[in-house]
Amino acid sequence: MAVEQHHPTYAITESDVNIRILSTINELHLRYRDLDEGTVAGYIPELSKVDPDLFAISVVTTDGKLYSVGDDEHAFTLQSLANPFIFGMVLDELGRERVRQFVGVEPTGNPFNAIVLDRQTNRPMNPMVNAGAIAVTGLVPGNDPTDRLNRMLAALGRYMGGAPQVDIEVFMSEKSTGDRNRSIAYLMRNFGTLTRDINEVLDQYFQQCAVSVNCRNLACMAATMAAGGVNPHTGERAISRAALRDVLTIMYTCGLYESSGRWVHTVGIPAKSGVGGGLMAVVPGRMGIAIFSPRLDSQGNSVRGVRVCTDLARQLNLHLFVAGGDTAPAVAPIDQPPGTDDTSIAQRT
Ligand code: GLU
Numbered sequence: 001m002a003v004e005q006h007h008p009t010y011a012i013t014e015s016d017v018n019i020r021i022l023s024t025i026n027e028l029h030l031r032y033r034d035l036d037e038g039t040v041a042g043y044i045p046e047l048s049k050v051d052p053d054l055f056a057i058s059v060v061t062t063d064g065k066l067y068s069v070g071d072d073e074h075a076f077t078l079q080s081l082a083n084p085f086i087f088g089m090v091l092d093e094l095g096r097e098r099v100r101q102f103v104g105v106e107p108t109g110n111p112f113n114a115i116v117l118d119r120q121t122n123r124p125m126n127p128m129v130n131a132g133a134i135a136v137t138g139l140v141p142g143n144d145p146t147d148r149l150n151r152m153l154a155a156l157g158r159y160m161g162g163a164p165q166v167d168i169e170v171f172m173s174e175k176s177t178g179d180r181n182r183s184i185a186y187l188m189r190n191f192g193t194l195t196r197d198i199n200e201v202l203d204q205y206f207q208q209c210a211v212s213v214n215c216r217n218l219a220c221m222a223a224t225m226a227a228g229g230v231n232p233h234t235g236e237r238a239i240s241r242a243a244l245r246d247v248l249t250i251m252y253t254c255g256l257y258e259s260s261g262r263w264v265h266t267v268g269i270p271a272k273s274g275v276g277g278g279l280m281a282v283v284p285g286r287m288g289i290a291i292f293s294p295r296l297d298s299q300g301n302s303v304r305g306v307r308v309c310t311d312l313a314r315q316l317n318l319h320l321f322v323a324g325g326d327t328a329p330a331v332a333p334i335d336q337p338p339g340t341d342d343t344s345i346a347q348r349t
Contacts, residue, residue, distance in 0.1 A: 021067045021287070024315050025057045028308045029069045038295030038303035041079075041275040046173035047294075050076070050277065056215035056292045057308055060223035062285060064232035072215040076292055077170045079274030080112065080133060081218065082156065082208040084225075084247045084255075087127040089155040090139045091243035102139060102193050103132045107254045107261070112275075112300050113180050115187060122191040128254040128272065131184045137205040138194045145200050152208055158238035159221035161231050164211045170276075171210035178206060213278070215292040222280040222288025225270075248282060252320075257299045259306070267310050268319030279305030283318050 033055060041047040056070035091099055101123075108125040110116050117124055117131065124131035142148030156164045174181075185202055188194040194201060213221070224231045225248060229239040239247070251270035256263040263271060271281035277294030279302045289312060293304035313319055 018061075018065065018067070020316065021059050021061070024312060025059060025067055025069050028311055029055065029057055031311070032293075032304045032307055035304055035307065036295065038297050040277070040294045041296055041300070043177070044170065044174045044275070045177060046167075046170045047077070047276060050294045052295050054277070054292060054294060055304060056290075057312075058215040058219035058290045059287050060216075060219040060232065061287045062223060062227040062232055064223075066216060066219070068216055068219070070215070071292065074292065075167070075212045075214050076278055076294070077167050077209060077274075077276040078156075078211045078213055078218075078278065079209045079276040080128065080130070081213075081272050081274035081276070081278050081280060082211060083128050083133040083136070084251050084272050085156055085159060085221070086133070086140065086152060086208055087136050087250070088239040088243045088247040089152065090136050091246055092240050093141050094139060096242075096246060099136070099139065103127050103135045105250055105253075109258055112257045113184075115180070115184055117187065117191065117193075123193055124188065126250055126254045128250060129257070130181055131188065134181060134185055134201065134205050135188055135193050137208060138188075138196050138201045140204065145204065148204055149207055152204070153211070155238070156208075156211055156221075158231060158234075158236050159224045160213065160217045161220055161233045161236075162217070164213065166207050167210045167212040170212075171206050174206045174209060175203065178202065181205065209274075215278070215290045218278055218280050218290035218292070219288050222282050222290055224288070225282045226284055226286060226288045228284075248284065251282065256301055256306075259299055259301060263306075267313045268321060269313060271309065273301040273305060275300050277302050277305070279309060281309050281313075281318075284320075286318070 040052050054071045056072040058068040058072050060066050104118050104123050104125050106125050113130045124135050126132050127136045140148045142151050153164050185198050224238050229244045230237050248270045251272050255272040269281050269283050273279040279291045281289040291305040291308050293302045295303050297303050
């Protein structure tokens with residue numbers, strides 16, 4: 001009787017990948033559970049009240065599957081994690097050229113809250129640091145402050161797949177202590193970058209920073225970016241492809257403050273951190289990653305967030321210039337007619 005030959009196959013199936021994601025995040029949660037380096041943000045008094053040991057890791061794949069471990073339902077505030085989303089919204093509303101008149105695209109090498117503008121243009125260096133984020137907030141269109149706030153919340157809600165809430169305590173805490181951001185705003189008004197009422201723009205900026213999410217929400221927001229701008233849970237488009245390309249580019253080069261160069265070197269995927277302890281990363285076409293751990297390093301990045309994401313990228317081969325780089329076609333297939341890439345979100349369903 002002929003013996004059937006069984007050749008082992010090492011092709012990774014979808015379920016293998018899922019098990020890999022799940023086991024990797026569990027393993028990383030265990031590996032870093034006891035790491036207590038860093039300190040919680042103290043300059044916004046309300047943030048200093050957070051339990052520093054909270055720790056969650058969530059991944060949402062572009063087909064909408066959630067893998068999550070730890071305190072993933074604990075609410076925290078976006079802080080500057082809101083910046084890329086609001087930047088994307090304004091790009092879609094006003095167009096790239098108009099936005100570029102108000103904010104640059106260069107990494108700063110300075111702390112996130114530096115009172116520094118581009119020496120040649122007097123514009124903020126990029127939309128990921130406070131100065132640039134405040135300038136971008138000043139561009140959000142609307143009839144009045146309430147309308148502008150609602151549009152901003154609606155934009156964030158498309159990524160979250162729900163209605164976001166502002167944490168009033170955190171908002172009031174930053175509003176009453178945010179003199180550094182106030183100084184940045186006055187400096188920008190001096191150079192014509194901010195034209196609206198300073199207090200109104202700052203209120204709106206502090207509100208966007210105080211939007212409350214949990215780690216699962218944040219992973220879904222990142223996964224929406226990974227899925228070309230369409231929320232994998234709701235199917236709703238949150239941002240046009242053209243704006244998303246700009247957002248991811250700036251996240252790639254400027255997302256981790258002064259650590260941005262080291263980040264792309266070692267991790268190699270677009271990411272953004274916030275002083276509330278959240279960190280998100282986007283693996284285009286594959287997944288959104290979120291980590292929540294409130295202890296920050298001296299640059300304002302979540303210590304465990306950076307460590308987990310670094311290991312995750314290495315273990316799952318996520319660096320943009322490694323994963324698939326050797327098998328990608330020389331010329332990308334043309335899957336849409338020229339020009340459709342620039343369709344603004346307003347024209348989409
Ligand atoms: N609301 C914070 C500030 O303006 C955000 C900073 C951050 O997360 O990087 O200082």
